[in-house]
Every structure is written in structure tokens, then in C-alpha cells.
Amino acid sequence: MWDIIIIMSLGVLVGYLIREKRFIISKVDRVISIAIYLLLFILGVAIGGDNQIVSNLSELGAIALLITISAIFGSLIFSWLLYKFIFSKSDEE
Amino acid sequence: MKNSLIILSFFSLGILLGYNNLLPAFLHAGSSTKYALYFLMFIVGISIGADKNSISIIKNFDFRLLLVPIATLIGTFSGVAVISLFLRDYSILEAMAVGSGFGYYSLSSIIITEIHSAELGVIALLSNIMREVITLLLAPVMVLIFGKLAPISSAGATSMDTCLPIIASSSGKGYVLVALFHGILLTVVVPLLVSFILSLN
Numbered sequence: 001m002w003d004i005i006i007i008m009s010l011g012v013l014v015g016y017l018i019r020e021k022r023f024i025i026s027k028v029d030r031v032i033s034i035a036i037y038l039l040l041f042i043l044g045v046a047i048g049g050d051n052q053i054v055s056n057l058s059e060l061g062a063i064a065l066l067i068t069i070s071a072i073f074g075s076l077i078f079s080w081l082l083y084k085f086i087f088s089k090s091d092e093e
Numbered sequence: 094m095k096n097s098l099i100i101l102s103f104f105s106l107g108i109l110l111g112y113n114n115l116l117p118a119f120l121h122a123g124s125s126t127k128y129a130l131y132f133l134m135f136i137v138g139i140s141i142g143a144d145k146n147s148i149s150i151i152k153n154f155d156f157r158l159l160l161v162p163i164a165t166l167i168g169t170f171s172g173v174a175v176i177s178l179f180l181r182d183y184s185i186l187e188a189m190a191v192g193s194g195f196g197y198y199s200l201s202s203i204i205i206t207e208i209h210s211a212e213l214g215v216i217a218l219l220s221n222i223m224r225e226v227i228t229l230l231l232a233p234v235m236v237l238i239f240g241k242l243a244p245i246s247s248a249g250a251t252s253m254d255t256c257l258p259i260i261a262s263s264s265g266k267g268y269v270l271v272a273l274f275h276g277i278l279l280t281v282v283v284p285l286l287v288s289f290i291l292s293l294n
Contacts, residue, residue: 003131004130004131004134004204004284004285004288005284005285005288007131007134007135007138008134008135008137008138008284008285009138010135010138011134011135011136011137011138011139011141011142012138012139012141012142013138013142014135014138014139014142015138015139015140015141015142015143015144016142016143017142018139018143019142019143019145025139025140025143028136028139028140028143029140031136032133032136032137032140035129035132035133035136036100036133036199036200036203037099037100037103038103038129039126039129039130039133039199039203040100040103040104040107040199040202040203040218041103041104041106041107042107042126042129043104043107043202043203043206043211043214043215043218044103044104044105044106044107044108044109044110044111045107045108045110045111045116046107046111046206046211047107047108047111047211047214047215048107048108048109048110048111048112048113049111049112049114050111050211050212052212053211053212053215054108054112057215060212060215060216060219061219063180063183063216064191064215064216064217064219064220064223065219065220065223066176066179066180067173067176067177067180067188067191067192067216067220068220068221068223068224068227069176069227070172070173070175070176071168071169071172071173071192071220071224072172072224072227072228072247073172074167074168074169074170074171074172074173074175075164075165075168075169075172075243075246075247075249076168076235076238076239076243076246076247077168077172077239078164078165078167078168078171078246079161079164079165079168079239079240079242079243079245079246079247080238080239080240080242080243081164082160082161082164082242083239083240083241083242083243084240086157086160087157087240087241087242088240088241
């Protein structure tokens, strides 16, 4: 865990220091996209080569849906409480 | 949306090639992907540090703004904790690691695959894509039932980019700043939370 946190914080520091170098910064998002494409491609390869995962793909999808629905529903409840007790008052002003 | 389709095509192409054994063995996980993940985390950090939006939001900080991502965090974790009681094969922490992707499917699934397993990585990828898609489809209904913060909370980290247009049209322009702050904060928090939760497992 610490390796990821330290590397990312280093990145934030470097990014802050070079924030005026527009040419470099403009390329950063592109490089992020390419790195993500590449890593998800590799994730795909690992999954495709794993028969256990391939044969259970629909079950994994169902579990994903359950987790998503409960995560969204929980978020909706708490954001509703926050809206009702704090935000809606300034909305009416 | 276009970006999501490109990502899904790369992912599917990988599955096809891996399934048919068309690739050399060194691509099957291993230390090379670990360094690729480190590189990705480093440049994600750079983009956050150099982002003018994140700097201006820190300067115009308002205490109420912070309550929205906190509500999303508490809500997501309580929802996922409840459902994990019904999931036989996955622990509460594994389910929470998936939930703490907050819609940021690319990064969360990559990290989960690297430090846990490809199986949980797939669940994280699917679940967090669903979070984005469900929010895009249901945002107007969410506002009617749960109020104007609802689609922001539901969008998770994607409230700053993919879901921002639908939030602006269903909650109103006054909520764009809230959505931006919410999305930026969760985007920063995702990699930290995912790896922290899995380190407890």
C-alpha cells in the first residue's frame, strides 16, 4: 500500500512544481489514457487465460451488479439526508 | 463515453487473445505490470498536482463542500457492508475494495488486480462501469426522489467528468462546483482507499 501512496504523492509534488510547463502537462492526460489502455489490455489477457474466471463471468457480473446497486443506494440515502438537513435550506434562499 | 468504449475494446481484445493463448507467457501478470502500475500512479499524481481546478478549489474551500464526498463514502461503505453479508465467496473487505472504486473503474480494477486477484479486478471493473452507467441513466429520477445531491453522490469520482453534464442538467448549474470538488476529492482518494482496504484483508 505505501509504495502506491508514496509514488502518487511524489507525482503530485512533481506535477505542482511543473504546473507552468504547459507543453508537458498537455501530454500527461494522453499518456495516462495510453497507460490505462495497456494495463486493462493486460488485465484482459490475464482473465482470458484463466478458465475459472471465463466460465464464471456471468456470476461475477451478477456480484458486481449487487455491489453497485447497494453502493449507489447507500450513497443516495446519505446524500438525501445531507441535502434535506443542510443544503436544501440555502437552496430556498 | 467514447473513452469508456475504447477501454472496453482493449479489455475485450485482451480477453480474446488470452483465451485463445495467442500471447507470450510474460504478459500473464508478473513484475512488469507492477512497474507499469507504479508509472501510472506517478503520472496520475502529476496530473492532479498540475491541475488548476484542484488548486482553485482548495483556495475557495467551503466546509459544506467536504460533507458531500463524506456522505458518499459513508453511504457507499454502509451499502456495500450490508450486501457483503449475503455474498458467500467474498469478505466484507473485498466487497469494500470494489465499492471504493467510486466509479473510477480503470484505476481501481488495475490496482485490485495487481495487489489482490484478477477475479476481484474483473468484479471491480464491471461494478464501477455500472456505477457510471446507472448514474448517467437515472440522474433525473434520483434528483426527484433523493434531492439535488443524489446524482453527484451516485456518480462518485465520475461527478467531475463523465457525469458532470447530466448532473448540471438535472441538479442545476449551482451544483457544478459541488460536483467538481466531490469528483476531484474521490479521484485522489480511490487509489489510497483501495490499497489501504486490501492491506487490511
